[in-house]
Amino acid sequence: MLNEVMFFLFGAMILTFSVLTVTTRRILRAAVYLLFVLISTAGLYFMMNYNFLAAVQLTVYAGGIVVLIIFSILLTSHLSERAVMAPLKQSIFSALATIAGATLTLMTILRFNFVPNAGVDPQLNITDIGNSMVSYNRDGYALPFEVISVLLLAAMIGAIVVAKKERKLKE
Amino acid sequence: MIQNIPLSYFLVISTFMFFIGIYGFLTRRNLITMLMSIELILNSVNINFVAFNRYLYPQQLQGHFFMLIVIAVAAAEAAVAIAIIINIYRNFKSIDVDNVDEMKY
Amino acid sequence: MADYTYTLLIPLIPLFVFLFLGLLGHKMKPFVTGLIGSTGLGISAILSYATAFKYFIGSHVAGTGYASIKGFEVSWLHLTDKLTIHLGVLIDPISVMMLVVITTVSLMVHIYSIGYMKGDPGFYRFFSFLSLFSFSMLGLVLATNIFQMYIFWELVGVSSFLLIGYYYEKPSAVAASKKAFIVTRFADLGFLIGILMLSFNTGTFDFQTLTDPHGPAIASAGGALFMGMSVLSWSLVFIFIGGAGKSAMFPFHIWLPDAMEGPTPVSALIHAATMVVAGVYLVARLFPVYALGAPDALMVVAWVGGFSSIFAAVIACTQTDIKRVLAFSTMSQIGYMMLSLGVSGYGGEEGLGFMASNFHLFTHAMFKALLFLGAGAVIHAVHTNEIGGMGNLRKHLPITHITFLIACITIAGIPPFSAFFSKDEILAAAFHSNKFLFAVEFIVAGLTAFYMFRLYYGIFWGKETHYHHTPHEAPKVMTIPLMILAFGSMFAGFIPFHNLVTSDGLPFESHIDWLIAIPSVLIGVLGIVVATVMYKRESTLPDKMATTFKYLYKWALHKFYWDEVYLFVTRKIIFQHISKPIAWFDRHVIDATMNGIAGITQYTAYAIKGFQSGRLQQYAFVFVSGTVILVLIFVYLV
DSSP states (O other), X not given: OHHHHHHHHHHHHHHHHHHHHHHOSBHHXXXXXXXXXXXXXXXXXXXXXXXXXXXXXXXXXXXXXXXXXXXXXXXXXXXXXXXXXXXXXXXXXXXXXXXXXXXXXXXXXXXXXXXXXXXXXXXXXXXXXXXXXXXXXXXOOHHHHHHHHHHHHHHHHHHHHHHOOOOOXXX | OTTTXXXXXXXXXXXXXXXXXXXXXXHOOBHHHHHHHHHHHHHHHHHHHHHHHHHHOTTOOHXXXXXXXXXXXXXXXXXXXXXXXXXXHHHHSSOBGGGOOXXXX | OOOOGGGGHHHHHHHHHHHHHHXXXXXXXXXXXXHHHHHHHHHHHHHHHHHXXXXXXXXXXXXXXXXXXXXXXXXXXXXXXXXXXXXXXXXXXXXXXXXXXXXXXXXXXHHHHHHHTTTOTTHHHHHHHHHHHHHHHHHHHTOSBHHHHHHHHHHHHHHHHHHHTTSTTSHHHHHHHHHHHHHHHHHHHHHHHHHHHHHHHHSOOBHHHHTOTTSHHHHTTSSOEETTEEHXXXXXXXXXXXXXXHTTOTTSTTHHHHGGGSOHHHHHIIIIISGGGHHHHHHHHTHHIIXXXXXXXXXXXXXXXXXXXXXXXXXXXTOOBHHHHHHHHHHHHHHHHHHHHHTOOSSGGGGHHHHHHHHHHHHHHHHHHHHHHHHHHHHHHHSOOBGGGOOOTTTTOHHHHHHHXXXXXXXXXXXXXXXXXXXXXXXXXXXHHOHHHHHHHHHHHHHHHHHHHHHHHHHXXXXXXXXXXXXXXXXXXXXXXXXHHHHHHHHGGGSOHHHHSOSSSXXXXXXXXXXXXXXXXXXXXXXXXXXXXXXXXXXXXXXXXXXXXXXXXXXXXXXXXXXXXXXXXXXIIXXXXXXXXXXXXXXXXXXXXXXXXXXXXXHHHHHHHTTOOOOHHHHHHHHHHHHHHHHXXXXXXX
């Protein structure tokens, strides 16, 4: 019973705040609403007993990315600046495309009968996750781990290069 | 929990979040708000992966790692995107997406 | 069998001279180009004489006839086993005779032109075109098969076009060259149809096979009839149409008077001695087929020739431009040659007409070239073509005067000059075959003498008109060819053609039939006398005669209005009612379709240009909607 209530609460928060994120005219508030969405998602993960994932979500997503976004908002616009909304035609067409897509996807998903696995409640501890992350046997994930580290390195370097100020040559 | 909440509820939530993110991407004029919409999309995908992992394959960890990778990718992409946005701001003094339409006919 | 491969050089040397002068002539001094052209032709002439000597005298066994020999042949276009087009050299009495004629006259014209064209800016161009023409004509007469002849036929037409339009800045010359080319090309359509019909029916292009009296070609004469004539006859009539166009027979004669717009040496070479006799040569070449396989086609030839003859003679009596008179005289004499072929039979005495026609071709080349070159000397001296602007030139141009007089006496048929012999043979052949045609030609002989002497007196006698500067005699380089040609006109009649050039290659006995010769000489003398009375001194007799025969005179002066008829048909009928609608259709339907396709493409491009707007959200929108639609189609509808 409590589960359902919490689930619906979290679900409602996610949906409401995501709608608010995309429709509000104040940019900083949009960032905050995004933060709330991400926190609610972490809540969902906690409900599913995936503590590690929820922690990562909170730390990286909610803590890192949203902070980055807020930082860049403050760098590039005035706080009281109001965002310009799209012309009506664009909104209508986008809404239509979105609703069509949503309808289609929902129809496909709900038609399919997912058979959940018999309710074994796994006890995943962090040691297991850590071991399998760096092991390279059959269910080891060393390769994706390495790939992702290369990606992060490249992203770091790329971001620095792109955002660097052009240094004026001193005569 | 899984007795009470069927899998499809999670999928419905993630679908809605996905399409709301798409709507935001198509409608917003500010580049940063577009970036936020993209984060919404990526987040919805994460929910999907975790839900499937939890309900269909509880003993395995593929969903976990996919989600971790997606988060890492989202972070990297947000960083690079913001670097580009800052560059655009320097050149155009505004981050309206209609400013960056030079590659056209 | 003697080796005649060296005859290949005879047409090839002028070809090389043409290319050489055409490409490099502008760098050389004019006199050098003239010298090169003349030398080339001179070598060809010497080779031709050598060939003639070898063929007629050297390698000839007494008592037998002259066979046709293929000196050289190469297969040029091998399409199927049955359809192969060869290029080669055919040595046979008429081709050797033509070699001599063409190279001699061409050489004389070359030497003459060095003097006549002096100072002209396109000197080298003239000589290169003359060599091109010589090459084409030599190739035509040496052709081994009818297709090769057609190729060179067209080449000759092109050379004529280039040479008539030599003064390309004069609009009348350009119009004349176009007219000549179009009329002969139109006639060549008939020629081509004839070739196709003939070769389809007989299975061969080759002359030796076609003209073999015992061969399959002539035997195919009995066959399907169409409107009363066999297929063979029809094909030969069509071939004759082509020949009639080139030889300016009625009704294709309209181009010849206008072709006088070209320089006078061109008129001498092409439109008197060589190109216009190509039609006669064609009929002569195919003569066995005509005589044995299609006698009705031969009748067409005779009547066309006879009619053209008298038609031209009447018109020539009224013209006032020297070159026009000579042009119509040419048409009339070629009518003689055609008629002579038309009334001829095949073999021995029957073949008198054939022999006479070729004989007349030979002598005509000499005296007509002489007449034209003499006219050229006169024009060179007084700078006008009209008889009205000349008079009493015999004091100023003695050599020209004497040679011109010799040519006029020759053409009137007075013995012992050459044309008496050839014309007499023609009249004899006509007499034995068709009395009506004989009468026509008899009258034409008189008219010929009359108008030629009218021309002679008009130029060299009469009251002297006022000249800008005293006319001077032409330089030696122009008078020497005149003298050589006069010599030829006087003595060529003694060549025994009846031994050399006959319809079947065998010699036959021929003697002068005094019953016919004497009346023909008398009517020639009568013509001269009438002309003397009317024109030697100033008299009003010509004007009185003109008013008496007012309508005949007016019609003859305007060449019986045939030019106007043709212009009417082409301009009012063909251009207005056929060309204009076709042009309208081309411009408004076909072009509109093309423009429409281009317009649609352009419109479509504009319409879809908007897809590349550079706006990121538009791209994303298209992406999302596209995906949705594809999923819809492939998951739910397919």
